[in-house]
Amino acid sequence: MHIASGLLSPSVWAASAAVSGAAVAVSAAVAHRYVDERRVPLMGVMGAFIFAAQMVNFPVLPGTSGHLGGGFLLGILLGAPLGVIVMASVLVVQALLFQDGGIEALGANIFIMGVLPCLLGAAVRGLWLRPKPGAATYAVTLALGILAIVAGATGAILFLWLSDSLPRSVSLAQAIGLMGGIHAGIGIVEGVVSAAVVKFVLAMRRDAVLGPLAAEYAKGVTP
Amino acid sequence: MTSYNRRTLVVGTAIAVLVAAVISYFASANPDGLEKGQEELGVSGPVHPAVEVPPVAFQEYNLKWIGEGFWSNAIAGVAGAAVVLAILLGVGWLLARGKAKAPGAAST
Numbered sequence: 188m189h190i191a192s193g194l195l196s197p198s199v200w201a202a203s204a205a206v207s208g209a210a211v212a213v214s215a216a217v218a219h220r221y222v223d224e225r226r227v228p229l230m231g232v233m234g235a236f237i238f239a240a241q242m243v244n245f246p247v248l249p250g251t252s253g254h255l256g257g258g259f260l261l262g263i264l265l266g267a268p269l270g271v272i273v274m275a276s277v278l279v280v281q282a283l284l285f286q287d288g289g290i291e292a293l294g295a296n297i298f299i300m301g302v303l304p305c306l307l308g309a310a311v312r313g314l315w316l317r318p319k320p321g322a323a324t325y326a327v328t329l330a331l332g333i334l335a336i337v338a339g340a341t342g343a344i345l346f347l348w349l350s351d352s353l354p355r356s357v358s359l360a361q362a363i364g365l366m367g368g369i370h371a372g373i374g375i376v377e378g379v380v381s382a383a384v385v386k387f388v389l390a391m392r393r394d395a396v397l398g399p400l401a402a403e404y405a406k407g408v409t410p
Numbered sequence: 411m412t413s414y415n416r417r418t419l420v421v422g423t424a425i426a427v428l429v430a431a432v433i434s435y436f437a438s439a440n441p442d443g444l445e446k447g448q449e450e451l452g453v454s455g456p457v458h459p460a461v462e463v464p465p466v467a468f469q470e471y472n473l474k475w476i477g478e479g480f481w482s483n484a485i486a487g488v489a490g491a492a493v494v495l496a497i498l499l500g501v502g503w504l505l506a507r508g509k510a511k512a513p514g515a516a517s518t
Contacts, residue, residue, distance in 0.1 A: 362451050
């Protein structure tokens with residue numbers, strides 16, 4: 188769901204680049220609190236996995252495909268700051284080497300596929316860190332996974348609308364409705380895949396998912 | 411490097427390579443949701459000046475010299491995943507530098 192080159196006006200791409208740039212800068216500034224040597228390999232392989240998974244377009248509606256976003260999953264596993272750093276790295280490589288997403292749209296793409304879904308993922312992180320995540324955890328993860336994708340697509344439409352790139356014949360509400368509908372299906376896959384990957388990684392490396400704040404979690408405090 | 415970190419790297423990289431090299435070859439060629447939605451809304455082509463980067467080695471997710479094909483896609487995918495992995499291990503190492511080893515790190 189990368190915004191291509193040539194669709195954002197200079198003021199919109201500059202503003203979105205400023206916002207996402209600030210988000211990445213804040214993430215980098217606080218990241219040392221969330222990183223330790225247990226988490227570095229997890230950050231690396233999750234970035235590689237999300238890059239790979241984004242190549243796999245699955246069919247959703249006739250003539251339409253979707254691919255994993257990944258930011259939501261990262262928000263759950265690593266929290267928002269590290270999630271944003273991983274997602275920004277993936278998007279930079281895609282834009283610079285693979286012509287996937289416009290260079291000037293990088294800020295907007297980091298916002299819709301990084302900042303937004305990472306924050307939503309971080310919101311359900313606490314549920315997954317309890318001793319036995321139950322049905323409620325899965326339900327909330329699915330719901331917020333759908334929301335992460337629909338919100339990202341809505342963000343993309345807002346950026347296009349602000350850039351005057353939508354035809355005059357369509358209203359903003361129509362455009363959001365259409366995009367939301369298409370992306371709800373993709374969001375279901377996002378939610379299900381995210382839950383499955385989180386379960387897999389938790390079973391393998393609970394320590395790396397908990398990170399340096401493991402002691403606080405053990406005491407029942409969610410930092 | 412501790413064995414559990416090595417195992418994470420090996421297992422994680424193996425999964426990423428499998429997805430990037432093999433599974434991605436069977437991906438749907440249809441436009442993704444955003445592209446399809448833009449088509450239906452009548453957003454066609456660049457409206458504003460586009461900022462193009464000339465392809466260095468890859469034409470989308472294929473090697474630019476040999477066009478589409480299983481190996482072209484596989485090499486491009488694995489190379490991209492490797493670049494992301496390398497960047498993040500570097501960034502992560504810089505961020506974690508100077509930190510004491512976490513207590514109880516080997517508990518799993």
